[in-house]
Amino acid sequence: MASAEPDQRGDHPDDEFEFHRGQVRHTDEPDAIEFVDVHKTFGRNHVLRGLNMALPENKISMILGPSGTGKSVCIKHIVGLLYPDEGDVIVHGKSVPSLPDAELFEMRKKFGVLFQDGALFGSLKLYDNIAFPLRQHTEKSEEEIEDIVQRRMREVGLGDAGEKMPNELSGGMRKRAGFARALVLEPDIVLFDEPDSGLDPVRTALLCELIKEVHAENGGCYVVITHDIMSARRVAEHISVLWKGKIVESGPAEELFASENPFVRQFLAGESAGPLGME
């Protein structure tokens, strides 16, 4: 619904969105997550500007885009930590902003979220960090919890680290611990906000492999936010490129890597020449 006129916020869609295609592709399968014409403004900062984005069921989707474009803001809309000013965010057919608190609380059990630094509780040993959501959200016995926690710790290669405190772990271990904790409730949707930031290339590659393996085992809608094109090449099945609060292009990864769109090409190739500048 973009118009050529500057809108009330003073944006000039035509200058800024020259490279946006913004198409949402409709497939036979319903999408796990949909953003429908979402606008979000903080003060004078118009971050999401009519975002239409669909994230498919049972695939690893990546959201790529320059810093400050609103990627983390998207994640917060999905889990109901932020609400759109206009438009709707739909998860498994339900409008997140319209859910009453009790239903939002239930809905949140669907999500495993991996925050940027792993967000472990500093005063809890690793085992208790990973057990935390199970103790919080389920009636499981300590024996059942131990089974699950041990299995998840082994799965991410932290089988022997349960007694360690978070500050004794490396950055890569903290990410893997955060991943294990995100998985204990067997979420239908797993959201990763820059799982690869601060990791060296080898650990990034290992984490990407881990994400793929765990996804192959468990299925579900995985959404990975990253700046790292190598990570995208390794794990993405579906890619959405976000810029200035809208989708530039989205679709199967192989199509995006073959895109003719100058912005997408510049961004995915990491070239300095192109529409994207240092603004």
Ligand SMILES: Nc1ncnc2c1ncn2[C@@H]1O[C@H](COP(=O)(O)OP(=O)(O)OP(=O)(O)O)[C@@H](O)[C@H]1O
């Ligand atoms: N709660 C908030 N209050 C005010 N402004 C906010 C808030 N959250 C985000 N913003 C602003 O929204 C914009 C987008 O932020 P966001 O964190 O989503 O960017 P990003 O795409 O995740 O960037 P990066 O790749 O650097 O993590 C930024 O200008 C940020 O300052």
Ligand SMILES: [Mg+2]
């Ligand atoms: Mg971010």
